[in-house]
Amino acid sequence: MLVSHHQELRIGGAIVAINEQTKTNAGEKTKLIKEGNELEAFARSLGADIYGVAAAEAFKEFPKKPQPSKFVPDAKSVVVIGMSFTPELFATVAKPELAEVSRKGAEDAALEGKHLGRPPAGAERFFINDEQAMLTNEVVKIGYKISWKLHREGYEAFYFAPFRQEARFRTAAFYFTPAMYLAGIGQMGLNCSILTPEYGPRIWVTTVITNKELPVGQPIGPTYYEGCKDCLECVKRCPSTSLDGKGWKNVFRCASYGCCGTCLSVCPVGSA
Numbered sequence: 001m002l003v004s005h006h007q008e009l010r011i012g013g014a015i016v017a018i019n020e021q022t023k024t025n026a027g028e029k030t031k032l033i034k035e036g037n038e039l040e041a042f043a044r045s046l047g048a049d050i051y052g053v054a055a056a057e058a059f060k061e062f063p064k065k066p067q068p069s070k071f072v073p074d075a076k077s078v079v080v081i082g083m084s085f086t087p088e089l090f091a092t093v094a095k096p097e098l099a100e101v102s103r104k105g106a107e108d109a110a111l112e113g114k115h116l117g118r119p120p121a122g123a124e125r126f127f128i129n130d131e132q133a134m135l136t137n138e139v140v141k142i143g144y145k146i147s148w149k150l151h152r153e154g155y156e157a158f159y160f161a162p163f164r165q166e167a168r169f170r171t172a173a174f175y176f177t178p179a180m181y182l183a184g185i186g187q188m189g190l191n192c193s194i195l196t197p198e199y200g201p202r203i204w205v206t207t208v209i210t211n212k213e214l215p216v217g218q219p220i221g222p223t224y225y226e227g228c229k230d231c232l233e234c235v236k237r238c239p240s241t242s243l244d245g246k247g248w249k250n251v252f253r254c255a256s257y258g259c260c261g262t263c264l265s266v267c268p269v270g271s272a
């Protein structure tokens with residue numbers, strides 16, 4: 001929940017929050033909304049399916065996570081931008097037979113886990129690996145271009161790569177999920193991903209931290225998606241039993257299985 005000195009407004013169909021402590025007159029508020037709309041239009045013109053902004057100060061709700069001020073000392077906004085996976089391609093994750101890996105799976109089973117250093121059966125990611133690499137490039141490009149736009153306006157901006165997998169780092173430099181939740185992009189699911197109403201968890205995002213004040217979103221509900229308790233599909237279908245069904249994931253076990261993506265593919269949210 002955002003701090004109480006934000007006033008909620010509905011402008012152009014979007015609910016935004018304006019910081020009452022810094023924006024006291026109508027002219028300033030209108031300018032803020034206009035600039036926020038312009039930045040969103042810029043991001044969408046570059047291909048962003050997902051756009052939202054969290055107030056940097058709202059991260060105090062997650063005191064154990066790295067704070068935006070670690071990257072931009074007077075950070076005011078955290079812009080989240082992302083793109084969605086194509087649904088048809090992502091559906092193949094739950095159908096490894098389409099990549100003709102059933103035979104390989106049977107061989108792995110026969111080897112009883114002695115499979116020479118690669119994840120066991122099921123090349124679930126077979127079809128989406130290239131798309132994920134492409135989306136990584138695309139969202140980084142959008143983050144880069146937003147950063148430069150803000151920089152040219154005289155602000156500081158720090159953007160991240162969506163997912164930097166380096167064995168040296170056991171924790172992320174900055175966590176996107178609190179930003180997504182606070183920006184009103186979605187709620188947490190038992191697959192430990194943010195579930196968006198439009199695309200479920202099948203999105204790829206990055207963030208830009210800036211000291212420019214922007215209109216910020218509001219969480220769309222409680223931190224955890226209420227529908228999960230009657231679903232549990234991701235928990236039941238995880239081939240490595242990495243999900244405990246209470247919102248915790250054994251990330252090492254998941255990684256040892258190659259982060260197959262099944263828990264994202266089978267999620268019914270956003271797949272209407």
Ligand code: SF4
Nearest residue numbers: 238254259260261263
């Ligand atoms: S938790 Fe990991 S191993 Fe389990 S379904 Fe999700 S991505 Fe696959």
Ligand code: SF4
Nearest residue numbers: 189228231232234267
């Ligand atoms: S598959 Fe079901 S339980 Fe898992 S995150 Fe999606 S809605 Fe929640």
